[in-house]
Amino acid sequence: MDSIDDLIRGTGAAVYCLHASSENAAMRHMTRFVTSDPVTILKKLDNPPLMIVPQMEVERAMKESAAEILTRKQAGYLEIFEHEKDPWKIQAEMIHRLSDGPYLVPPDFPTALTRALEPYNTVFVDSSSVLSAHRAIKTSEEIGWITTAQRAAEAAMDKAISLIRNADVRSGVLWHDEAPLTSDLVRYEMNRILLAYDCTGKDTIVACGPETAMPHCRGTGDLRAHEPIVIDVFPSGNKTGYYADMTRTVSRGEPSGKVTELYETVKDALLMSEGMVREGVTGAACYQMVCDYFSDLGYPSDTEGFIHSLGHGVGLEIHELPSLSGLGGELKAGNVITLEPGLYYRDIGGVRIENLGIVEKNGFSRITNYSMEMIL
Numbered sequence: 001m002d003s004i005d006d007l008i009r010g011t012g013a014a015v016y017c018l019h020a021s022s023e024n025a026a027m028r029h030m031t032r033f034v035t036s037d038p039v040t041i042l043k044k045l046d047n048p049p050l051m052i053v054p055q056m057e058v059e060r061a062m063k064e065s066a067a068e069i070l071t072r073k074q075a076g077y078l079e080i081f082e083h084e085k086d087p088w089k090i091q092a093e094m095i096h097r098l099s100d101g102p103y104l105v106p107p108d109f110p111t112a113l114t115r116a117l118e119p120y121n122t123v124f125v126d127s128s129s130v131l132s133a134h135r136a137i138k139t140s141e142e143i144g145w146i147t148t149a150q151r152a153a154e155a156a157m158d159k160a161i162s163l164i165r166n167a168d169v170r171s172g173v174l175w176h177d178e179a180p181l182t183s184d185l186v187r188y189e190m191n192r193i194l195l196a197y198d199c200t201g202k203d204t205i206v207a208c209g210p211e212t213a214m215p216h217c218r219g220t221g222d223l224r225a226h227e228p229i230v231i232d233v234f235p236s237g238n239k240t241g242y243y244a245d246m247t248r249t250v251s252r253g254e255p256s257g258k259v260t261e262l263y264e265t266v267k268d269a270l271l272m273s274e275g276m277v278r279e280g281v282t283g284a285a286c287y288q289m290v291c292d293y294f295s296d297l298g299y300p301s302d303t304e305g306f307i308h309s310l311g312h313g314v315g316l317e318i319h320e321l322p323s324l325s326g327l328g329g330e331l332k333a334g335n336v337i338t339l340e341p342g343l344y345y346r347d348i349g350g351v352r353i354e355n356l357g358i359v360e361k362n363g364f365s366r367i368t369n370y371s372m373e374m375i376l
Contacts, residue, residue, distance in 0.1 A: 004016060004030075004043055004134060005046060007126070007131060007134065008043070008044075008104055011104050012124070013103060014044065014045065014102055015042050015044045015098075015099040015104065016104045017041070017104065017109065017117075018040070018106065019038050019041075019091065019109065019110055019113055020038050020039075020041075021036055022035050022241065023036075025317045026131050026135070027039075029316055030043065031051050031067045032065050032066065033061055033064055035053075035057065040052040040075075040091060040094070040095065041067065044099060048067060049066075050068045051070070052070050052071070052077075053069060053071065053072070055073065072094075075097070080093045086116070088110070088112040088116040091113055091116065092120065093120075095117060096120040100120070100121060101117070101121030101122065103117055103123045103124065104125075105117075105123060105124070107125060107127055109125070132317075133321050135315055136313050136315070136320065136322055136332070137332055137333075137334035137335060138358075142315065143367075145240040146242050146315065146336055146356070147244075147367050148237060148242075149199055149235055149240075149242055149244035150367050150368060152194050152235050153199075153233045153244045153246050155193050155196075156191070156194050156201065156204075156233050157233060157370060159190055159192075159193045160186050160206065160231050160233075161231075161248070161250060163176060163181060163189060167223075167252065169252065173222045181223050183218070186206045186223070187218075190206075190233060194233075194235045197235075199235035201233055202234075202236075203218060205218050205219060205230060206219040206229065206231055207219035207229070207230045209228070209349060212229070212230045212350035212351070213304075213345055213348070214344070215342060223252075225251075226255050227251060228250075228350065228351060229249065230350060230352055232352070232354070233245075233246060234246075234318050241316050243314050243315065244314065244367075245314050245318060246354050246355070246356060246370065247342075247354035248354075248370070249350075249351045249352055249353060249374060250374055250375075251376065252376050253375065253376075254375060255374075258348050262343045262345075262349075262351040263374050265299065266343055266351045266352065267353055267372060269290045269294065270353050270355065272290070272293065273286055273289065273310060273311075273339045274355065274357070275363075276289060277331060278362055279332055280330060280331065282328055282329060283310070283311075283322050283323050283327075283328020283330075283331060284324075284327060284328040285328075286311075286324050286331075287326055287328060290306065294343065304344055306341065306343055308340075308342065309325035310324040310325065311337050311339045312324060312337065312338055313336060313337055314336050314337065314338055322335050331359045333360055334358070334359065336356065336367070337356070337357065338354050338355065339364075340352055353372060354368075355367075356368045
């Protein structure tokens with residue numbers, strides 16, 4: 001699909017309906033409006049989106065969004081309220097007054113509102129999330145927003161690595177300011193940096209030792225020398241909502257020989273995958289190449305080893321299309337993706353390295369601008 005209109009037309013609908021806050025990526029992408037309360041958006045064929053907001057939000061919505069703006073009163077909400085008290089039925093009648101349907105809704109559309117709309121006309125569900133595929137090709141402006149978030153991520157990574165590099169080592173434990181250096185302290189300092197860049201970090205990973213064998217373990221407790229430390233940071237810009245994503249694995253001092261071997265293998269896989277990415281190649285092919293590479297070196301994937309996808313799209317969601325997994329489709333120029341091979345073993349630990357970049361016609365243009373040095 002080249003546009004939302006193509007999606008609407010292809011399903012036989014008359015209008016695409018959203019009812020969501022700006023936490024919803026489709027809503028944010030369609031309106032560029034930021035609100036913590038859900039609003040109703042209707043996108044008719046060959047028309048700009050129409051957004052229905054409370055009176056108190058009208059002036060701000062008109063300033064911030066390219067959508068056409070109606071108040072709830074103008075849309076008939078108060079008039080409907082005189083004879084209907086169920087809030088979902090009020091929303092449905094309001095939508096019906098603005099469009100007879102049929103209605104096309106996303107998979108996460110409120111079920112109660114779907115049921116309230118059905119008496120008026122057919123409701124189609126975009127079960128394949130085609131609209132998210134439409135968002136997968138980024139404009140130059142969107143790439144700029146993602147790049148800005150990535151620079152914030154790199155600054156936060158700098159802070160984490162500086163704390164680890166400059167810590168004292170006492171009985172194998174890293175110390176900072178006369179106290180053990182912990183995952184929580186490093187995460188706190190990273191989040192302070194992100195705030196200075198007007199970004200927010202959520203669930204930042206600072207995991208050490210055995211914790212690194214669990215890919216999404218946030219990490220807790222003291223950080224130790226000679227053990228892998230996985231740091232994964234994925235901030236979003238507070239003004240734009242666009243994410244970045246990066247991971248590095250480091251060690252204060254030489255880790256065990258097996259960890260170093262894992263690291264070099266993962267780093268080689270990352271660089272190999274960067275060399276394979278270009279328009280027209282499938283995410284599945286990139287993923288399979290890395291699986292085969294690991295397997296050929298004696299790292300088959302089962303309950304341990306390479307136990308996640310190779311990467312994913314990044315934008316208004318931290319994980320969005322395209323996918324670089326066994327089900328990944330064709331990559332297109334303008335996709336912004338991560339590549340993050342990793343190997344994880346309970347008796348060794350885990351290693352992951354992640355770079356962010358743009359799919360181009362003839363290759364992969366790395367956005368990430370950061371060292372892949374492991375030993376600090």
